[in-house]
Amino acid sequence: xxxxxxxxxxxxxxxxxxxxxxxxxxxxxxxxxxxxxxxxxxxxxxxxxxxxxxxxxxxxxxxxxxxxxxxxxxxxxxxxxxxxxxxxxxxxxxxxxxxxxxxxxxxxxxxxxxxxxxxxxxxxxxxxxxxxxxxxxxxxxxxxxxxxxxxxxxxxxxxxxxxxxx
Amino acid sequence: xxxxxxxxxxxxxxxxxxxxxxxxxxxxxxxxxxxxxxxxxxxxxxxxxxxxxxxxxxxxxxxxxxxxxxxxxxxxxxxxxxxxxxxxxxxxxxxxxxxxxxxxxxxxxxxxxxxxxxxxxxxxxxxxxxxxxxxxxxxxxxxxxxxxxxxxxxxxxxxxxxxxxxxxxxxxxxxxxxxxxxxxxxxxxxxxxxxxxxxxxxxxxxxxxxxxxxxxxxxxxxxxxxxxxxxxxxxxxxxxxxxxxxxxxxxxxxxxxxxxxxxxxxxxxxxxxxxxxxxxxxxxxxxxxxxxxxxxxxxxxxxxxxxxxxxxxxxxxxxxxxxxxxxxxxxxxxxxxxxxxxxxxxxxxxxxxxxxxxxxxxxxxxxxxxxxxxxxxxxxxxxxxxxxxxxxxxxxxxxxxxxxxxxxxxxxxxxxxxxxxxxxxxxxxxxxx
Numbered sequence: 001x002x003x004x005x006x007x008x009x010x011x012x013x014x015x016x017x018x019x020x021x022x023x024x025x026x027x028x029x030x031x032x033x034x035x036x037x038x039x040x041x042x043x044x045x046x047x048x049x050x051x052x053x054x055x056x057x058x059x060x061x062x063x064x065x066x067x068x069x070x071x072x073x074x075x076x077x078x079x080x081x082x083x084x085x086x087x088x089x090x091x092x093x094x095x096x097x098x099x100x101x102x103x104x105x106x107x108x109x110x111x112x113x114x115x116x117x118x119x120x121x122x123x124x125x126x127x128x129x130x131x132x133x134x135x136x137x138x139x140x141x142x143x144x145x146x147x148x149x150x151x152x153x154x155x156x157x158x159x160x161x162x163x164x165x166x
Numbered sequence: 167x168x169x170x171x172x173x174x175x176x177x178x179x180x181x182x183x184x185x186x187x188x189x190x191x192x193x194x195x196x197x198x199x200x201x202x203x204x205x206x207x208x209x210x211x212x213x214x215x216x217x218x219x220x221x222x223x224x225x226x227x228x229x230x231x232x233x234x235x236x237x238x239x240x241x242x243x244x245x246x247x248x249x250x251x252x253x254x255x256x257x258x259x260x261x262x263x264x265x266x267x268x269x270x271x272x273x274x275x276x277x278x279x280x281x282x283x284x285x286x287x288x289x290x291x292x293x294x295x296x297x298x299x300x301x302x303x304x305x306x307x308x309x310x311x312x313x314x315x316x317x318x319x320x321x322x323x324x325x326x327x328x329x330x331x332x333x334x335x336x337x338x339x340x341x342x343x344x345x346x347x348x349x350x351x352x353x354x355x356x357x358x359x360x361x362x363x364x365x366x367x368x369x370x371x372x373x374x375x376x377x378x379x380x381x382x383x384x385x386x387x388x389x390x391x392x393x394x395x396x397x398x399x400x401x402x403x404x405x406x407x408x409x410x411x412x413x414x415x416x417x418x419x420x421x422x423x424x425x426x427x428x429x430x431x432x433x434x435x436x437x438x439x440x441x442x443x444x445x446x447x448x449x450x451x452x453x454x455x456x457x458x459x460x461x462x463x464x465x466x467x468x469x470x471x472x473x474x475x476x477x478x479x480x481x482x483x484x485x486x487x488x489x490x491x492x493x494x495x496x497x498x499x500x501x502x503x504x505x506x507x508x509x510x511x512x513x514x515x516x517x518x519x520x521x522x523x524x525x526x527x528x529x530x531x532x533x534x535x536x537x538x539x540x541x542x543x544x545x546x547x548x549x550x551x552x553x554x555x556x557x558x559x560x561x562x563x564x565x566x567x568x569x570x571x572x573x574x575x576x577x578x579x580x581x582x583x584x585x586x587x588x589x590x591x592x593x594x595x596x597x598x599x
Contacts, residue, residue: 019566022501029211029500040215 052156055111056129058104058142059150061122068148069123072097076115076124084108085115102144106132117157125154173280181279185286186267193266197421198228204421204495211499231414238410243314246407250313255408255415258306261299262422268295269429270354272439272480273447274456276471281456284439284476285354292352293345296430297338300385303423304330307387307394307404310416314407322403325506326387326394332513333384333391339521340377343528344434347371347550357438358450362459363547366442368435370550371528373558375435377521379493382427384513387420389498393506428490429483436486439479447475520561527557 010016041048050056061069072089088101113126129152134140142150173181202217202224209216218224242251272284289295304327311323344367348356360366368375384391395403405416432438441447448458449469457466504512531553540546 015567017566019562025500026496029496032213033207033210033496035210035213037213038210038215039213040209042215 050128050130052128053158054128054130055113055126055155056152057106057127057132057150058109058115058147059125059127059152059154060102060144060147061125061154062148068099068102068144069121070099070102071121071123072099072102073120075118075120079114079118081112081114082108082110099144102147104142104147106140106142107137113155113157116155127152127154129153173282177279181282182286185282185284189266189271189286190263193263193422193425194418196425197418198232200421200425200491201231201417202228203491204498207492207495208499211496235411235414240412241407241409243316243407245315247313247315250309251407252412254306254310254313254404255412255419256306257309258303258419259415259422260306261302262419262426265296265299265426266422266429268292268353269426269433270357270438271429271483272476273449274471275473275476281471283354284480288352288354290352292350292355293341293434294351296426297334297341300423300426301330301334303419306419307416310408311394311404314404316407318400318402319404319406322394322396322400322406325396325400326404329384329387329391329393329509329513332510333381333517336377336513336517336521337381337385339518339525340374340381341434342525343371343374343521346525346529346532353433353438354450356434357440358448359542360437361440361445361448361450363542364445364544365547365551366435366437366440370547370554371435372551372554373524373561374521374528374554375431376558376561377517377524378431378435380512380517382431383494383497384509386423386427386494388424388494390501390504391509392503393509396503398503424491424494425487428494429487431490432483432486438486439483441478441482446470447479516565524557527553 063069072087074087074089077083077085077087084105084107086101086103086105087099089097090100091097111126116122116125119125124147127150129150132140205227206216206218206224216224217227220226220230242248267286268289270283270285270288274281274283276282307326307330308323311319311321311326314320344356345351347367347370348359350356350359356367363370383389387394393403394400395405400406405413408416439447445458449456449471451457452466455466456469456471458469459467461467528550531550535546535549540549
């Protein structure tokens with residue numbers, strides 16, 4: 001759609017009736033007063049519908065046997081612009097790499113979703129979730145167990161070939 | 167039975183004390199619920215829901231707010247004038263609360279001890295008492311603004327004083343028309359006169375009513391005229407530095423003023439507690455007796471007060487007052503704020519001369535009617551209604567469309583018109599198109 005400028009056509013000031021304008025305003029507000037359909041969302045009872053590309057707090061995908069899918073490749077801490085991911089990788093007897101420490105500081109996180117985008121094994125995800133309240137600040141550093149426990153839906157990342165997510 | 171009409175002195179004091187307590191409580195409760203009404207109505211007008219969590223439909227919200235305000239920390243700015251800072255809210259709330267005392271809110275109630283007037287104090291000076299005390303309210307605001315030692319609060323206080331003084335004049339002058347027609351200053355008498363005329367004063371004095379509504383809006387600092395608070399210009403004006411219960415007291419004062427002004431509109435122009443189209447509730451004191459009116463021979467017809475009539479008239483009065491409270495809120499959430507000079511212009515250059523002229527007109531019309539020997543009654547009122555109606559239409563026509571008051575574009579329009587007349591007609595069309 002082409003960009004257009006809306007031109008307001010207003011009558012000459014001297015020809016505008018203030019009385020009529022006032023009465024019109026009063027009738028307009030009264031109509032809204034009687035309107036049944038309100039915009040307020042009664043939050044705890046009614047939940048908002050989050051957009052499929054909503055980027056909230058993270059979750060870590062797990063294998064069927066309960067191990068994290070993360071292979072400790074180190075791409076997410078590298079790409080993270082806020083530098084909020086701490087990863088210490090390890091290797092087991094079969095030579096599989098796994099994270100020993102995987103922490104995300106959700107206070108530092110800017111929820112850009114680049115960690116999810118860069119992850120080669122689709123382990124770390126940002127989620128469609130927003131209720132994160134805690135009583136203390138240190139609870140906002142999510143460790144590996146916490147990330148694996150999260151069960152909210154994950155974000156659908158932007159697909160350039162389907163730019164509107166349809 | 168007529169010996170029982172008036173209360174004995176001892177009972178008068180006891181009943182008086184009960185009425186003071188009762189009315190004070192009801193007014194405070196009404197004020198509390200007006201804050202809720204304001205928030206709910208404003209929310210509904212803006213397609214929101216407003217506070218609906220505390221209690222059913224949010225009905226306990228005012229109580230929660232009250233508790234919060236009492237518990238909150240009282241701040242005292244270090245540079246403020248301490249004594250006056252504390253005195254400000256007290257001075258603001260006092261006149262706001264006491265003005266309700268002279269407003270009759272129902273028909274007299276028959277009791278075994280006599281007939282109890284449903285008014286706290288039926289003082290003979292009636293409306294003068296209200297005018298005197300409501301103008302005291304400005305002292306609290308000015309004092310608060312000055313004592314805060316804050317430029318915004320100070321400006322708010324200054325604006326409040328200028329505005330309230332300006333509009334007091336128009337308010338008083340619009341009331342004079344009512345006094346002329348009622349021939350009395352007590353509010354009970356005004357209600358009685360409206361009952362006897364069988365016509366509420368809003369019709370014979372329509373222009374005075376319009377002046378009164380406008381001036382009352384300005385007097386109570388409500389939104390098209392909330393210059394002293396003007397959030398976008400002065401933070402919150404005179405109560406910027408106030409917190410907790412002291413702030414709450416300004417709030418209570420404002421809403422009490424709104425309530426009193428609404429009750430006054432109902433009493434002065436809408437028959438007070440009178441129930442329309444029914445003469446059964448008409449009653450007033452005449453030579454120590456409660457009478458309904460006079461028959462053709464001039465003999466008094468005794469009134470028949472009853473509990474039912476008292477309750478019905480109370481409902482009638484409450485409904486009228488509630489309507490005007492709603493009108494206040496409705497107007498607040500519809501109209502934008504005036505510019506300061508427009509407020510002054512409207513007060514001094516429009517309302518003052520117009521109200522003066524209207525008094526002359528009404529007095530003249532009444533003089534002519536009296537000379538012609540028209541009895542005080544419906545015909546008398548209808549003639550005045552015709553005169554006032556024509557004047558109102560003429561006034562509104564005269565004031566409207568930039569003829570007297572212009573908006574921010576006022577000067578621009580004049581300049582444009584001048585430029586157009588210099589260049590010629592074709593240019594003018596181009597501008598307006």
